[in-house]
Amino acid sequence: MKTKSLYIHIPFCRSRCPYCAFYTQRIRGSAADGCTERIVRELEAETRKYNTIYIGGGTPTCLPPEKLRGILCAAAKCKSASCEFTVEANPTDVTPVTANLFADSGVNRVSLGVQSALAAERRALGRRGSIEDIEAAVAELHGAGITNLSFDVMVGIPGQTEASLNETLQWCVAQDPAHISAYLLEIYPGTQFAKHSPALLPDEEAQAALYLQMCAFFETNGYMQYEVSNFCRLGFESRHNLTYWNAEEYMAYGPSAHGFTAGRRWHNTEDLTAWRREEDGLGGGFEEYAMLRLRLAEGLREDLCYTVFGHGIPDKMREAAHPLAELGLAIVMPGSIRLTREGFLLSNSVIGKLLS
Ligand code: SF4
Numbered sequence: 001m002k003t004k005s006l007y008i009h010i011p012f013c014r015s016r017c018p019y020c021a022f023y024t025q026r027i028r029g030s031a032a033d034g035c036t037e038r039i040v041r042e043l044e045a046e047t048r049k050y051n052t053i054y055i056g057g058g059t060p061t062c063l064p065p066e067k068l069r070g071i072l073c074a075a076a077k078c079k080s081a082s083c084e085f086t087v088e089a090n091p092t093d094v095t096p097v098t099a100n101l102f103a104d105s106g107v108n109r110v111s112l113g114v115q116s117a118l119a120a121e122r123r124a125l126g127r128r129g130s131i132e133d134i135e136a137a138v139a140e141l142h143g144a145g146i147t148n149l150s151f152d153v154m155v156g157i158p159g160q161t162e163a164s165l166n167e168t169l170q171w172c173v174a175q176d177p178a179h180i181s182a183y184l185l186e187i188y189p190g191t192q193f194a195k196h197s198p199a200l201l202p203d204e205e206a207q208a209a210l211y212l213q214m215c216a217f218f219e220t221n222g223y224m225q226y227e228v229s230n231f232c233r234l235g236f237e238s239r240h241n242l243t244y245w246n247a248e249e250y251m252a253y254g255p256s257a258h259g260f261t262a263g264r265r266w267h268n269t270e271d272l273t274a275w276r277r278e279e280d281g282l283g284g285g286f287e288e289y290a291m292l293r294l295r296l297a298e299g300l301r302e303d304l305c306y307t308v309f310g311h312g313i314p315d316k317m318r319e320a321a322h323p324l325a326e327l328g329l330a331i332v333m334p335g336s337i338r339l340t341r342e343g344f345l346l347s348n349s350v351i352g353k354l355l356s
Pocket of ligand 1: 012013014015016017020021022024057058059113
């Protein structure tokens with residue numbers, strides 16, 4: 001299978017958000033030197049050209065400008081002619097210098113951490129900067145010719161109500177990003193929120209109502225839901241993330257980054273400079289494919305199953321889907337099985353039942 005996507009993990013942030021479970025460290029002094037130098041060296045040795053490149057983390061834009069430039073230049077050499085080249089950015093880091101650096105390096109898509117338009121909710125999440133900073137970042141990126149933007153939004157924030165979510169959603173569509181990723185807040189072990197549960201956390205029922213409110217809002221405002229947590233204007237799906245959900249192969253650089261090459265899944269260990277690759281086993285089997293495809297609004301397609309595996313959707317899976325369809329959690333068609341929005345809300349258990 002051809003590896004067509006490349007992920008680069010930059011494990012540094014200016015501070016740690018209380019809900020964050022990613023491998024990332026507070027950037028200070030020369031901590032980033034060894035890590036970025038190794039990533040640049042590895043990228044420079046890369047001979048393949050990729051259709052999508054995604055630099056995430058962490059916060060790539062918290063790197064000193066010369067380090068960020070080094071990573072961007074090395075990554076740019078790995079681009080195919082029609083590469084989708086995305087960088088995650090913290091809005092407060094998007095200065096004219098950064099925006100022009102992105103444009104000069106061929107970055108054509110930027111993912112901005114928004115989370116909420118309300119100052120109190122942003123504070124509860126430990127996010128830096130104000131909504132005015134985000135508007136300024138959008139203007140800088142547009143000024144540099146980068147108009148394909150994605151916003152990260154969070155649902156189920158401590159203190160969030162129907163009205164406050166509506167305010168965030170209204171603000172988002174007024175900015176007209178091409179793509180919005182909207183994740184339900186989850187409390188992961190080891191995070192600050194897991195140690196000290198925040199006040200006013202919406203319960204499961206309230207979270208579900210907020211999620212459905214958000215999905216309906218985006219649909220009314222011209223954003224198609226193409227995955228459990230992802231919405232876009234027509235034709236602006238994240239090509240990079242579709243690689244993951246289609247169970248296709250991708251290369252990865254940087255500590256803690258996960259890769260899938262030559263039929264095997266692997267990850268780099270969590271070590272700032274001396275990371276090494278560890279095997280996670282075979283990838284690309286039917287069960288894994290079905291699990292990932294069912295996250296997409298399109299669901300598991302009979303024709304694609306034939307193309308990839310030489311057989312259709314197994315009868316057992318169709319049988320398991322019927323009771324879920326009766327509960328309004330799945331839609332079973334001759335050519336596909338897909339989840340409804342209510343099914344997306346319970347995606348882990350619904351997919352588990354389909355695969356059991
Ligand atoms: S900015 Fe993103 S990666 Fe960094 S700590 Fe916050 S959530 Fe985690």
